[in-house]
Amino acid sequence: MRVNMRGETIREIKCPCYKCQNISYRDRATIQQHLYKEGFMLRYETWGEHGENSVREVGQSSTTMEVDDNDDGYKRMVLDNMYACGYTSNTIQGHPPNAEAKSFYDMLQVADEPLREGEKATTFSKLQAATSFLTWKSHFNVSTAAYNYNISMVNALLPEDNKLPKSFYDTKKSLERLSLPYERIDVCKNHCMLFYKQDKTLTRCKYCKEFRYKSDRNKVPNLVMSFMPIGPRLKRLYMSTKTAKDMTWHHHHNTKKGSMAHPSDGMAWKHFDSENPEFAKEIRNVRLGLCIDGFSPNNSNSIPYSLWPVFLTVYKLPPWMCMKDSFVEVCLIIPGGKSPSQNIDVFLRLLKDELKELYREGIEVYDAYREENFIMRAILLWTISDFPAYAMLSGWSTCGRLACPYCMGDTQAFRLPAGRKACWFDCHRRFLPMSHPFRTDRNGFRKSTRSVLEPPPELTGWEVFEQVSNIPIVYEGVTCKDPEFGKTHNWVKKSIFWELEYWPMLLSRHNLDVMHIEKNVFENIFQTVVDTSKHKR
Numbered sequence: 001m002r003v004n005m006r007g008e009t010i011r012e013i014k015c016p017c018y019k020c021q022n023i024s025y026r027d028r029a030t031i032q033q034h035l036y037k038e039g040f041m042l043r044y045e046t047w048g049e050h051g052e053n054s055v056r057e058v059g060q061s062s063t064t065m066e067v068d069d070n071d072d073g074y075k076r077m078v079l080d081n082m083y084a085c086g087y088t089s090n091t092i093q094g095h096p097p098n099a100e101a102k103s104f105y106d107m108l109q110v111a112d113e114p115l116r117e118g119e120k121a122t123t124f125s126k127l128q129a130a131t132s133f134l135t136w137k138s139h140f141n142v143s144t145a146a147y148n149y150n151i152s153m154v155n156a157l158l159p160e161d162n163k164l165p166k167s168f169y170d171t172k173k174s175l176e177r178l179s180l181p182y183e184r185i186d187v188c189k190n191h192c193m194l195f196y197k198q199d200k201t202l203t204r205c206k207y208c209k210e211f212r213y214k215s216d217r218n219k220v221p222n223l224v225m226s227f228m229p230i231g232p233r234l235k236r237l238y239m240s241t242k243t244a245k246d247m248t249w250h251h252h253h254n255t256k257k258g259s260m261a262h263p264s265d266g267m268a269w270k271h272f273d274s275e276n277p278e279f280a281k282e283i284r285n286v287r288l289g290l291c292i293d294g295f296s297p298n299n300s301n302s303i304p305y306s307l308w309p310v311f312l313t314v315y316k317l318p319p320w321m322c323m324k325d326s327f328v329e330v331c332l333i334i335p336g337g338k339s340p341s342q343n344i345d346v347f348l349r350l351l352k353d354e355l356k357e358l359y360r361e362g363i364e365v366y367d368a369y370r371e372e373n374f375i376m377r378a379i380l381l382w383t384i385s386d387f388p389a390y391a392m393l394s395g396w397s398t399c400g401r402l403a404c405p406y407c408m409g410d411t412q413a414f415r416l417p418a419g420r421k422a423c424w425f426d427c428h429r430r431f432l433p434m435s436h437p438f439r440t441d442r443n444g445f446r447k448s449t450r451s452v453l454e455p456p457p458e459l460t461g462w463e464v465f466e467q468v469s470n471i472p473i474v475y476e477g478v479t480c481k482d483p484e485f486g487k488t489h490n491w492v493k494k495s496i497f498w499e500l501e502y503w504p505m506l507l508s509r510h511n512l513d514v515m516h517i518e519k520n521v522f523e524n525i526f527q528t529v530v531d532t533s534k535h536k537r
Contacts, residue, residue, distance in 0.1 A: 014049045016041055021320055022049045043254075098373050101239060101366035107177050116162045126163050130171050137168075144168050180236070182228045185350065186212055187335070189222040191343035193475070194350070226333040227350045230312055231358060233329050234286055234378065235365050237314065244369035249318045251283040263287070263315045268381065271507040279377060279502075284367065286358075286378040289313040292389055293516070294339055308334035308344075310351070315381060344392045345496035346475045352496050355380055359502060380500065382508050386516045394510045395468065395495040402490040405510070409488050410456040431455045461504035468494045 012025040017034035018041050020026070026034065097105065112127045137147050147168045155164055165171040186195040188205040195202055195212055203212050214220045238244045250264040263269050273280035291313065294306045310332035314322055321327055334340055334347045355378070362377040383393050391398040396405045401413045401422045412427045429438055429451035438444070439451045471482065471494040481492060497503050
């Protein structure tokens with residue numbers, strides 16, 4: 001049930017069509033149109049989301065709630081938490097939440113008080129009003145002065161006993177206890193080190209001796225990095241009954257043999273399960289994917305500035321949820337104005353430390369769907385990036401003759417005699433079957449040559465770890481290159497991810513964003529062919 005701007009009551013339920021998948025709330029007429037056009041979602045046989053009794057697990061009963069889905073998700077969280085903590089009349093007997101979760105639920109109850117007491121009170125709560133005003137300010141880039149003026153007019157129209165915040169400061173203050181933690185860490189302007197932990201009090205970089213602050217008087221740092229811990233954000237996913245249920249979707253779904261609908265159907269997921277069965281035994285443990293790329297927030301070439309956000313994707317969720325922006329976590333914002341290059345490991349230290357803790361010790365989490373506390377652990381399953389960022393994350397340089405991270409030192413690349421450019425022409429025939437006619441073709445490829453080589457061996461994580469074990473670590477101030485660099489290997493550093501004890505167990509540690517690469521390749525080829533001014537620059 002919800003009330004529109006004209007005061008009319010609208011009843012909405014979850015739409016079971018193939019497109020909405022019981023996620024979005026629609027009215028009856030819209031659902032009818034969706035079902036005619038899209039049909040029903042697959043495997044929805046027991047209508048648990050529409051009142052029909054369904055079995056969750058042994059010893060547990062089912063329940064449904066009707067919540068307006070057009071309120072940024074806050075109402076669903078409030079009602080789910082009321083239900084989980086026993087505030088509703090039909091309480092399910094389960095384990096009480098831990099102290100942290102109980103405190104959070106209590107805060108939601110206080111924040112969700114009505115805007116005005118009495119029989120004719122509005123259906124809007126204080127929390128809904130505050131989040132709606134802040135969403136409006138963010139979407140339309142409203143200034144603080146305009147926000148304060150607008151909310152003062154709304155306060156004047158409401159009765160005097162209303163609880164609507166009086167200003168932008170009061171609005172933020174009312175939601176302060178519900179916010180998630182974040183840290184701001186000072187960084188050396190040359191990307192040498194972070195000023196945190198034992199180095200928190202230093203005023204100069206230990207390696208380049210640059211000053212930490214722009215001036216000693218105002219104490220304004222030269223460079224500041226933002227870090228958002230992922231542990232508290234993963235806890236919130238389990239504090240709602242809906243998302244807590246979806247966090248184990250991968251364990252119950254059935255995929256047709258030979259097809260892949262989720263990363264859990266892939267070889268990398270199953271390989272880690274076989275390497276670490278203890279981790280795989282708890283189906284609520286989390287697997288993450290890391291994505292990074294640089295962009296210019298100014299959208300201008302006249303003032304070059306490169307900002308590097310680091311995103312984490314939660315692969316536990318269904319495929320139609322895990323790629324939505326509301327479930328993609330921003331864990332790091334690496335400042336510019338230049339690329340961090342191989343020194344990106346300096347910025348990733350905080351994330352690495354938290355990932356190590358989440359794997360070794362885990363954190364206590366309350367599962368609102370199963371109504372029990374458990375120790376949740378998490379791993380980073382792989383990284384996804386374009387080719388230049390691949391070099392930054394993996395430590396294997398993607399420049400020169402040994403640029404291919406698959407062939408590595410066993411490449412058949414050569415340099416052109418005139419321009420001395422590295423060329424990979426006719427290096428792909430070795431991947432064909434030995435009986436393929438292309439292998440003996442002496443005219444269609446390099447002149448008078450045939451291919452008899454087998455493809456390069458696929459190295460395990462432990463074999464790659466042996467190769468990088470003696471390579472310098474960037475964030476410890478060591479930048480010297482190995483004398484064999486460019487001859488037998490292209491390692492420029494030992495990636496910080498090798499400090500994760502499960503990293504050698506992974507089958508695919510770094511992946512390429514194919515769509516991103518195809519776009520870049522097409523643009524460069526097109527600009528070369530038509531001889532555009534962008535290509536000349």
